[in-house]
Amino acid sequence: MNNSNQEYLDYIEKNSPKSKLWRNMLLAFLVGGGICTIGQGIGDIYEKVWGLNEESVKNAVPITMIFLGALFTGFNLYHKLAKFAGAGTLVPITGFANAVVSPAIEFKKEGYVLGVAAKMFTIAGPVLVYGINAAIAVGMLGYLMGY
Amino acid sequence: MIMDYVNAFWVGGLICVVAQILIDKTKMTPARILTSFVVAGVVLGSFGIYDKLIDFAGAGATVPIVGFGNTLVKGVMKGIREEGFLGVFTGGIGAAAGGIAASIFFGFLASVIFNAKQK
Numbered sequence: 001m002n003n004s005n006q007e008y009l010d011y012i013e014k015n016s017p018k019s020k021l022w023r024n025m026l027l028a029f030l031v032g033g034g035i036c037t038i039g040q041g042i043g044d045i046y047e048k049v050w051g052l053n054e055e056s057v058k059n060a061v062p063i064t065m066i067f068l069g070a071l072f073t074g075f076n077l078y079h080k081l082a083k084f085a086g087a088g089t090l091v092p093i094t095g096f097a098n099a100v101v102s103p104a105i106e107f108k109k110e111g112y113v114l115g116v117a118a119k120m121f122t123i124a125g126p127v128l129v130y131g132i133n134a135a136i137a138v139g140m141l142g143y144l145m146g147y
Numbered sequence: 148m149i150m151d152y153v154n155a156f157w158v159g160g161l162i163c164v165v166a167q168i169l170i171d172k173t174k175m176t177p178a179r180i181l182t183s184f185v186v187a188g189v190v191l192g193s194f195g196i197y198d199k200l201i202d203f204a205g206a207g208a209t210v211p212i213v214g215f216g217n218t219l220v221k222g223v224m225k226g227i228r229e230e231g232f233l234g235v236f237t238g239g240i241g242a243a244a245g246g247i248a249a250s251i252f253f254g255f256l257a258s259v260i261f262n263a264k265q266k
Binding site: 020021024028029030031033034035036039040041043044058059060061062063065066067070071073074075076086087088090091092093094096097099100101105108109116117120123124126127128130131132134136138139142143147 | 169255261
């Protein structure tokens with residue numbers, strides 16, 4: 001009796017992290033895929049209903065998604081979705097907006113300069129620094145190689 | 148039309164799954180995930196690989212932050228074509244201007260309107 005209990009506990013111990021990973025992966029897939037599908041829908045509305053050209057749609061979709069990400073973060077809804085969707089809410093551009101808005105609101109009490117404006121870039125800053133520098137490095141290499 | 152949505156869903160979902168595995172298996176922080184995904188987008192974009200994924204998956208490839216890295220590097224390439232070496236500096240942020248400006252503007256606006264929830 002005791003023995004089988006212990007075996008059961010061992011079984012749980014051995015398997016739960018794995019099943020938790022699968023659960024997290026599934027939720028990230030469904031929510032992340034869902035957010036991208038919403039982006040696809042917004043792009044189709046801009047292109048097919050409003051008649052925006054392709055270049056404008058490329059700009060309008062991220063701007064809209066960032067607006068929605070900021071709005072949902074403000075209403076504390078993005079945080080709730082992120083709790084179970086993990087990377088599904090982090091990786092889409094809405095997650096970048098969340099990473100900007102969330103510390104900005106949290107540090108509002110420290111003022112609009114060193115609170116809001118500075119803390120806004122806690123996560124967005126590194127993303128911009130490495131993204132922009134990587135692109136410049138690639139550009140310099142390409143230029144030197146005669147692109 | 149329907150396939151556009153199906154492909155956006157599964158490709159976008161799968162990119163998020165890669166990040167989820169990294170979070171669970173390597174304990175990478177969200178900041179590191181976002182940073183490395185943007186750099187990955189720059190690398191994939193510089194070989195033109197990412198554009199092929201965008202052709203196939205649409206928003207499934209542009210909405211994940213990897214697409215932001217691709218936008219930066221494609222902008223740099225376009226900048227070089229149009230204005231030579233100076234384009235290395237002006238092209239990237241130029242192409243990503245909409246997203247960067249929107250993040251700063253809506254981010255600031257949201258922080259003025261909303262207050263932190265008591266935990």
